[in-house]
Amino acid sequence: MVIALFFSCTESKETSFAQTKDIKVVSPNFTVDSIFFKNNATINFRTAIGNTELRYTTDTSNITNNSKLITTPLKVNKSSFLKVKAYHPDFKESETIKLQLKKVKHSISNATVTINPMPSDSYPANGPSSLTDLKSGTIQFKKNNTWLGFNTKEVTIKVDLAKELTLSTITLHTLTAQGDWIFAPEEISIYSDSKLIGNYNSKNASSQTKESTIIDFIEVPVTTNTYSSFAITIKSLDKIPAWHPGANSIPWFFIDEIIVE
Structure with missing residues (x-):
């Protein structure tokens, strides 16, 4: 036994x-x-x-x-x-x-930021100043007041710097959560004095992602020069793609910071 x-x-x-x-x-x-x-x-x-x-x-x-x-x-x-x-x-x-x-090479917390249109009342963060406060959002975006959320096809963000800076790259910190109808932008254009100085196009904005939530730095090279201001135009997909349950609706776009270098 x-x-x-x-x-x-x-x-x-x-x-x-x-x-x-x-x-x-x-x-x-x-x-x-x-x-x-x-x-x-x-x-x-x-x-x-x-x-x-x-x-x-x-x-x-x-x-x-x-x-x-x-x-x-x-x-x-x-x-x-x-x-x-x-x-x-x-x-x-x-x-x-x-x-x-x-x-971060340059702090632009003293810049004057204007946004058109303003973010949704559901995700307003702390308004335009949220884009220059060096505070990062998390994947728990519904419990976080750092993300600015937009449910529109196009957003323009104008940044007037407190002092002139020599810049070569402007970076957007964004969130993608396709299960919550939040998609990466399709195009980003950057202007200074109405002149195009940088452009970004995504070939994968409409593709289904493997990860449920992605926080990403989108780096947009700009013409190296000294700038006192610039404007960023962000274009979302025209509509959510056919493979998604929200097909044909306007997708959300989320951003929480702009970084310059």
Whole structure:
């Protein structure tokens, strides 16, 4: 009886171990002091299970179990595309967490910003000043007052700088959540003194995304020059594409920050 019980327990443990090997370890939670930063950003991670290792990359390369190990709060001092995975000896590796961080060359918090038309009353954030306050929205956009949401085909944002700046790129920080009818813009045009200085066209704005929610930096190169003001015209898709439940409706567009460099 004792021998039979011993083998029964051993088999149960082996079966349990084999089953956990088919389960992914939980992805880590994280907090970041600022997505946009002047000097550096600090990211703190928390794991749900002990004996979990976190591996990361700060470029576009894929993570492996030989990638750099996170042992303390992670600091970055340059614009980075951070990827993090959790590894545990008893489970499959976790899903990849992705986080894009942007080092800011110029603060334009003192700029005068006007928007036409104004954002929806449902997603007004703090008005035009939200676009220059270096505060990032999150994927939980319904619980966050940082995103400006527009349900219109075209938006124009005019920025009058407090002082002249030499610029080569203007970046828009945007959110796409197609399940909530929020789509990436189809075209972005940037003007200064009515002259076109930069243009962006997306070939994928109407394509179905693999991820449910995407926070993205859209970088628009502009003619390198010294500017005192510029205007950004953002055009959404004419209508939500046929594959979507909201087909033929006007899509939403979400933005929370404009960065210049």
